[in-house]
Amino acid sequence: MSFNVVNKYRTRSRESCEDADRDADRVCCDDPCIEDKDGSMVCVNCGVVKGRSIVGNETRAYTAQEIEQRRHREPRWRGFGPRTILPNEKKDYHGNVLGSKEKTLFSRLSKIQKSLVSSIERNLWEAKPKLKQLVSKLNIPEYIEETAWKIYSEVAKKQLTMGRTIDGFVAASLYAAIRVHEFPRLLEDVSNVSMTSRHTIIRSLGLVIKEVLPELGLKYAPVSDDQLIFRFGNLLELPMQVQKQALKLLVQSSRRGLQKTGKDPKGFAASVLYMAAKDSNYKMTQAEVSEIAGITEVTLRSRIKEIKKRLR
Incomplete structure (x- = not known):
């Protein structure tokens, strides 16, 4: 019975991955099944990495011809506004050439429709793929992604991106959503994945916290040191008993007046x-x-001295 189930599973996997296997350079195992996993083409049956699938940004357009071509092939990421594209060919459904009056009419309709695509919509077209890329690399849950998109949509409506980078506000919106839901991700993680400087994200994050979060009714929760204890402890492969003892030391020093403000x-x-x-x-x-921890040894020794003073 189990043998038949395995055969059915392999048959389904082979059919679903037939197109991907056709493009493979070499056979990695007896039953290859290539899938896209976090930007890498991986065989799910043997684990061999075939290559990388790079997610690029949308094509920039500078000349009139490039702008016209981009309008016909760029993806639609919004849920509002016109979704159809009027072609430049002046022909009807049957292929007959339109008359002069019909040409004038459809030229005006096409011009009106293109004018409905505002700067906010163009901003969202560029920001949405970047946000999805960050969410995929950081393994962010869907509910945090929705909050991040809500925050960035408000940023675009307020035109806070004028004179500033979209990448910085996308990363700042995602990190703000992470802190709203208190998800275990640090600012350094977002900065490294987005390839945006920490200074740029912090500057954009300040505007988000000041002007966007209050209107959306969201509360920004800073990173707490007790959450970082278990994260760093797992990275250092420390036993759970040691991590609990570290948390106990932190609680005792905090009760005895340990100053944490601004640190x-x-x-x-x-x-x-x-x-x-x-x-x-x-x-x-x-x-x-x-x-x-991403700090210097001098900072580590200074914090140890401060904690020991409170524990005496």
Whole structure:
């Protein structure tokens, strides 16, 4: 019975991947099935990576001919406005040439329809694929993606992108949605994936927090150091007992008046992890902890001194 089920599964997988297997350069296994996984063409049966499928930006248009060609082939990402494209050929459905009056009429209709495509819609056309690319690379849930798109739509309506980069606001909108839902992703993760500088994202994020989130009724929740403890602990492969001890040290020092205002929470999370690992006789160097946390060793030692003063 199980043998028949396996054969049926393989038959379905072979039929669904027939087109992809035809383009493969070499056979990786007896039953290849190539699929697109996070930008890479991977065989789901043996795990061999065939290559990469790059997701590019939309084509930029500069001349009148390029603009006209782009209007006919660019994707429609919006849910409003005209969806059809009137052709330039002055012929009817049967292929007959239109008269002079009909040509004038359809020329005016085509001009009116093209004028309905506003600058906001063009902005959204360019921003939507970029947001989807970031969501795919960071493995962001769908509900956070919807919140990010709602935030960016409000940004476009307020014309905050005038004189600023769309990439910066797309990344800032996504990170703002991440912080609204308190999802475990850092600003550095968004910056690295979007290939946008941290300074640009922070500058755009400030405008989003100040002018967009209050109108949408969303509350921005900063990153807390207790959330980072378990993230850094897993990256350092520390036992759960050590991570819980680090959290206990952080709670005790906070109750005794540890000043956290204006300081990066990554420093406090890394420092208590290092202290807990040292107390548990777990070998861990300051260089390893600071590299995982994305801070300097000087910052790590400074935060350790501050915590030890409160724990005395």
